[in-house]
Amino acid sequence: MFLSSFPLRRSAPILLLLLSCLSALGQTEESIRYAITQPANASLTLEGTLTLPDGATKPVPVVLLIAGSGPTDRDCNSATGLKSDAFKMLADSLAQQGVAVARYDKRGSGKNLFLAANVLKPQEHRFDFYVSDAIGFIRQLQADKRFSGVFVAGHSEGSLVGMLAARQTNANGFISLAGAGRNIADVMKEQGRRLGNPADVQADVDAALDSLKQGYPVHPRNPLLKSQLSPAAQPGLISWMKYDPATELSAYPKPVLIVQGRKDLQVSVADAERLKAANAAARLLLFDDMNHILKNVARTSQTDNFKTYNNPTLPLTPGLATAIAQFVKQ
Structure with missing residues (x-):
């Protein structure tokens, strides 16, 4: 969970939705892009994917999915060995249940991995830059009339990013996925x-x-x-x-869903319970066999648990996508 640091230069705060229309499994995919604005004089465009359910005749809810620490990309993969496809699976599953999903390569990951290393100075990086990026994507989604509401879901480190961005943009709801409840x-x-x-x-x-x-x-x-x-x-x-995540979540007035796996070796159930205690109206959902990358693991050993991090064929924890869909559609 150590932070990979990447800083920036100034560009216009533009998020472009470029239609690519890849239809499969009852869904359509579009490219999304956002030109970062912090720090000043850094030029980098973040790319991502917007997955839309096919056949919608009225506005649908959309979830912005924010990745966790390190060079984790929009699919929940990284150049350091993580190959899970967990976020891609989650987007596909939610689209099949009538929920759109936007996800993007955070700075220093995916398509911008090598460019960010040349453009951004690590010593200039600040955590709030991640929040600024998320806000940029949220604002664009909020302006899109295809969406009935914009929800923010943050995984691991992305949970804190997401709750800060959700509060600053008055997003319709927030979902913490394996998010820390402590400093x-x-x-x-x-x-x-x-x-x-x-x-x-x-x-x-x-x-x-x-x-x-x-x-x-x-x-x-x-x-x-x-x-x-x-x-x-x-x-x-x-x-x-x-930042103290529990303190930040206590100030968010909209609906909150806290999701945690009991077999997560990186973030504990106690973290989820601390978040819940800070926001009494939040719903806490625990999955007995789910680990940190949102997949089930049979045994509790570190070896068996971490093997799942490199198995993109392993499905998501059953019931996870349905619980999220029900939360955003309620």
Whole structure:
């Protein structure tokens, strides 16, 4: 869940919907594009896909799906080894139930992976840039008369991005998919312990994360921490750590659905319960066998769990898409 940092230059805040009309399985796909606006003088266009249900005779709800940390693209795949197609599957399933889905390659992923590395300076990245991008896509969807309402769904890191963007745009509803309920520094500490860090290494991790959370850069001696917490990445992490997801969600007045798997090794059920406690009107939905990439896993071992991250043929957790469709259509 460590952040991959990518910053920017100024372009007009334009999101173009370009018709490509690929009909399959009762749905149509269009290309979507958004020229980033933060930071100033950075030129990068984010690309994505809008999946529409075929045969709609009146406006339908649309969900903006926001990816999690690292170079995760619109399909829930990445250049670092993740190959799940989870977001593509979710978009297809929701379209078949009458719900449109927009999803995009976040900066530093998918089609903009190599361009972003040349255009964006990691040390200039701030977490709010992700929020700005999401807001840009939401505004365009809100202006599209084909949609009866715009809902925001954020996965993992994208949950915090999504709840901030949803509140700033007055989106019709928000869905947290395996989203942290605590400050990301605390989540990272727990992940290290779950993955079996030796005590001395974990002590270094805790100290470094505590310092960053307080806004102070670190100079770790441990080789692993040096790569994970490079000087260029630290400003972005510090900007991320200023947020408490539970506090942010408590200020969102529209309907909320919190979805969490009990076999998620990256985000815990306690995180989902903390989000629920912060927003009493929210609905909490727990899936017994679902892991972090929204798929079922039979065993609880790390090996078996992480094997699913590279199996694009494995279906989504049964009932997940239906629960989301029911939430946005209620």
